[in-house]
Amino acid sequence: MKKIEYIILLIFISFTACIDVEEEVYDKYAAKDFYASPEGSDAALASVYAQIPGNWDGVGYAGADNGWYDLNTMSTDEQVIPHRNTGDWQTEFARLYMRDWQPTNYLLNNTWNWLYQSVFRANTAIEQLEEAGAEAGKIAEARILRAFFYYLLIDDFGDVPFFTRNEQPVDSIPQTSRSDVFDFVVSELENNIDDLSTQKGGNYYGRLNRWAGLSILAKIYLNAEVYVGTPMYDECLTVVNEIINEGGFSLHSGEADPSHPLGSRYYELFGDVCPDDETIWAIYTTADVVGRNIFTIRSLMGNDGTLLVGYGAWNGTVVPPDFVxxxxxxxxxxxxxxxxxxxxxxxxxxxxxYTLEIDNLINPGSEPEAGVRNQKFWPVEPMSSGGASNDFPIYRYADILLMKAECLVRLGQSAEAKSFVDEVRERAGLNPLAGDPTLTDIYEERGRELNWEAHRRQDMIRFGTFTEGHGLVPAVDEKYLLFPIPTAALNANPRLEQNPGW
Incomplete structure (x- = not known):
């Protein structure tokens, strides 16, 4: 069972459970008083934070299926769910991997709907908190959460509908350029990070603190050349230096641990509670209560799941042999x-x-035992065949070290970058690099370290490899650097224009 109290969620549950929605309990004055209180401000934030744990129907950042995580990982070289020649599994996942998606793909629509539902809830929370004069730190959390969702939107879709208040009908919301939304996101982060708490763990486990806010800002700066055509590696370097120098983080131990099924303390990073020596921002998960983590259960074959963890598994996701x-x-x-x-x-x-090779993904599909399975998130209790309770690291210190190394190399300071790459390699049991790191060295190290943590699509685009062929996947043109706007969104808002080529 989880040991950590997720205070925001508990307040939200208890608050909503005790209100009779038929009664007129609050007038405007009383509502302001409520949202100004610690309990009320936490309740306002809870509805936004509740959007992040993965759950069914494409809801959440990571942990479940058919949403943002699958869209942004199965379109890369690190994982795929093949259609099986036994008739199992629909082909949408394999088509994502093969770069054969269309605007009608339901994972696209789920992702779009989740992100805009999240923006809507963040707008509501910001309005409640600001009108009540809530403490600055709570308002900063809400504003940075909204900026985070808009960052994910421009990363996937480019020019997107943009609104900061919820009064507008959907069909009247203007489509705003990627660069303008980028400027908004950067401004929101820069203007609110100083109001975030510096506390790590405890009540801030799973919540935005200063270090999580800085990590979002660093990611946006790192990818600025993709988003707006202007490199911002100096700005990224300044931010990651603050995290490294002032955050008090370190790499978690990679030493042997015979008590862990995979034999190393490294895998504690992906277990019941993400250790706060390395984890900067995590998704708190308790299956069937707060989200779920399906990733290993979805990967293992049915009877194998029963043998290994006590529950039938799904025979789904595999790792392509070229990535292994x-x-x-x-x-x-x-x-x-x-x-x-x-x-x-x-x-x-x-x-x-399981076999290493997998030679067919769609027609007729693969053999049931074909494909490498991933057990990075070794399932923890409480669990069932519907998922486990592993928490998920959105950002961790190893990523920050590799971001610093990348910025240094891109700025012509490769010799200074070496120690940061070597630190990550040595924790994994590898020798230091023989020479100063190249961008290829950093790209490959990021792939090895951050596999299945939802960074790969962004990395492939930034390093210029996303459109290249690999394994069974053909090379494609640059229209694939953005996902198409879903057909349902275009139908709902005639002001939207489809992305080029779609």
Whole structure:
């Protein structure tokens, strides 16, 4: 069971559970008093934070299926759900991997709806908190959450509908340029980060503190050349230096741990509670209460899941062999991959021997045992066949170190970048780089370190590899650097224009 109290969620649940919606309890004055109180301001924020844990129907940043996480990971080289030649699994996931998506793809529509529902709730919370004169830190959390959702929108879709108050009908909301929304997001972050708490863990586990806000800002600066055509690596470097120098973070231990199914403390980063020595912002998860984490259960085959973790699994997601090949055998991070006659992890009698190669994804599809499985998020209780309670790291310190190394190399300071890449490599059990890092070195290290943590599409676009062919995937043109605006959104708002090429 979880040991950490998720204060915001509990306040939200208790607050909403005790109100009879038929009664006129609050007039405007009383509502202002309520949202100015610690309990009321937490309740306003809770409805926004509740959008982040992954749940069914494409809701959430990560943890469940058919939403933002799947859209932004299965369109990369790191994972795919093949259609099986037994008839299992629809083809949308494989088509994402093969760069064969259309504006009618339901994962696109789910992602769009989730992000705009999140913006709507953030707008409501900001209005409630500002009208009540709530404390500045609570208002800053709400405004930065909204900026985070708009950042994800421009990352996926480019020019998007933009509104900061909820009065406008959907069909009258203007489509705003990517660069203008980028400026808004940067301004919101720069103007509100100083009001965020510096506290780590405790009541701020799963909430935005200063270090999480700075991490969002650093990501936006890192990708500024993609978004607005202007490199901002100096600005990114300034922000990551503050996190490194003042945040008090360090890499979590990668030492051996015979008590863990994968034999290393490294995998504590993806377990029940993400350790706060390295984790900057995490998604709190308790299956069937607050979100869920399906990733390993979705990957393992049915009976194998029962043997390994006690619950039937889905025989879904696999890791392409060309991605597995990026890892050296002595890399502790390779233990996340399960395949062959002597797999990493437990080997109970009757375990399934998954094959490394997978040669067909759609028609007729793959064999049931084909494809490497991922056990990075080794399932923790409470769990069922519907998912486990592993928390999910949105940002962690290893990412920040590699971001700093990338900025230094792009700014012509490769020698200074070496120690930051080596620190990540050595934790994984690898030797330091033989020479100063290149951008390719950093790109490959980011892939190995952050696999299945929803950074890969952004990295591939920034490093110029996203449109290249790999494995079974053909090369594509640059229209694929943006997802198309969903057909349903275009039908709902005639002011929107589709992205070029779609």
């Amino acid at each position: 090949a990026k890892y050296e055998d002595n890399d502790v991070r390779k233990r996340q991959f399960r395949y062959g006659t002597d797999p990493y992890g437990p080997q109970p009698d009757g375990f399934i021997e």
